[in-house]
Amino acid sequence: MNQHLTISFPNSITVSIKREDLIHPFVSGNKFRKLKYNLLQAKKEHKDTLLTFGGAYSNHIAAVAYAGQENGFRTIGIIRGDELESKIAENPTLQFAKNCGMEFKFVSREEYRNKQETLFLENLKSIYGNFFLIPEGGTNELAIKGCQEILTPVDSQFDYICCSVGTGGTISGIINSALPHQKVLGFPALKGDFLKDEIRIFAQNKNWELITDYHFGGYGKINEELIAFINQFYQENKIPLDPIYTGKMVFGVMDRIATNHFPSHSKILLIHTGGIQGIQGMNLKLKKKKLPTLDIHV
Structure with missing residues (x-):
């Protein structure tokens, strides 16, 4: 660019x-860079579901939702703030992600802090199957490679x-x-x-x-x-x-x-x-x- x-x-x-x-237009800037090799790896591992984390107006949530739809993945967003579940229509970011097919699980801020804990992730796998995990904000070694x-x-x-x-x-x-x-x-x-x-x-x-x-x-x-x-x-x-x-x-x-x-x-x-x-x-x-x-x- x-x-x-x-x-x-x-x-x-x-x-x-x-x-x-x-x-x-929808997966812009660093989100495009961070997701590039994560999506390739998910395909390499034959995963059909992407799961990630974010807040109410997360650029990352919006980007994963669109990129997932564009590349044939089911997408799951674990959203910080259980009070947001009844406010999707009032939130442009969450409404956009929903329109892209993302499924949401809203959790309390206290529960959200456990997002890296093994027990928390195992529980999510029991609900959503063997998903490809993308961290909050998208940062991992594959993201660094893209950036x-x-x-x-x-x-x-x-x-x-x-x-x-x-x-x-x-x-x-x-x-x-x-x-x-x-x-x-x-x-x-x-x-x-x-x-x-x-x-x-x-x-x-x-x-x-x-x-x-x-x-x-x-x-x-x-x-x-x-x-x-x-x-x-x-x-x-x-x-x-x-x-x-x-x-x-x-x-x-x-x-x-x-x-x-x-x-x-x-x-x-x-x-x-x-x-x-x-x-x-x-x-x-x-x-x-x-x-x-x-x-x-x-």
Whole structure:
């Protein structure tokens, strides 16, 4: 995917955006990369069912549902929050996944924490059969393999590679494929330093750093400043940013440029990891809170 925008700044700093969100209309960005080899492995193992986990507005749930339908798999989504079972029609993400044929099992937040426990998974197998398991967010070794394909030889010109961080899978693949002269900067959408340990499981190189100042209060949290930034960015550049991941990363990069964190003549590449499907659901939440909405049309 070619870069679709380059912005010039003082001190001869340039920022380019790699539009991974345009890879596929429904399985966009890092979700396409993460699922690519998982789907191939599921077929190799002759599995006909994909089972995975996610929350109310999960990009991953939407992507697995569509990719499963497109590739002939039955799909099962274990959804965090049993109160959501009666609210599918009010939730654009879950309604989309349902329309793609995904079957849901809604569990309490307490029960959801057991999603990696053997007993919990054995119980699911007794219900759904011998499924192919894809972890929450899609991160596993096969996902890392796919994310290692995000950077291509044309990207060797860049000094800094920046991406948002959720489960750590995408940045791990980028770290593994980045060149020695490149620094990978991750912008977590969640609070806390625990992601460093997750990334070290998969990342082979040490050419990376997490910038933890731009989570806006934690996962799924946004404020009027971030909304205004995303809206202005869209008006000026006609590129939609999602408020959970990429919007926070782009805000962080622009802020760090303004505060002179990058050397003169730096060439910075931003990875747009998709997630645009979540905007509709976020706007519903913002309206309920009587906050400004994201004025993005996709």
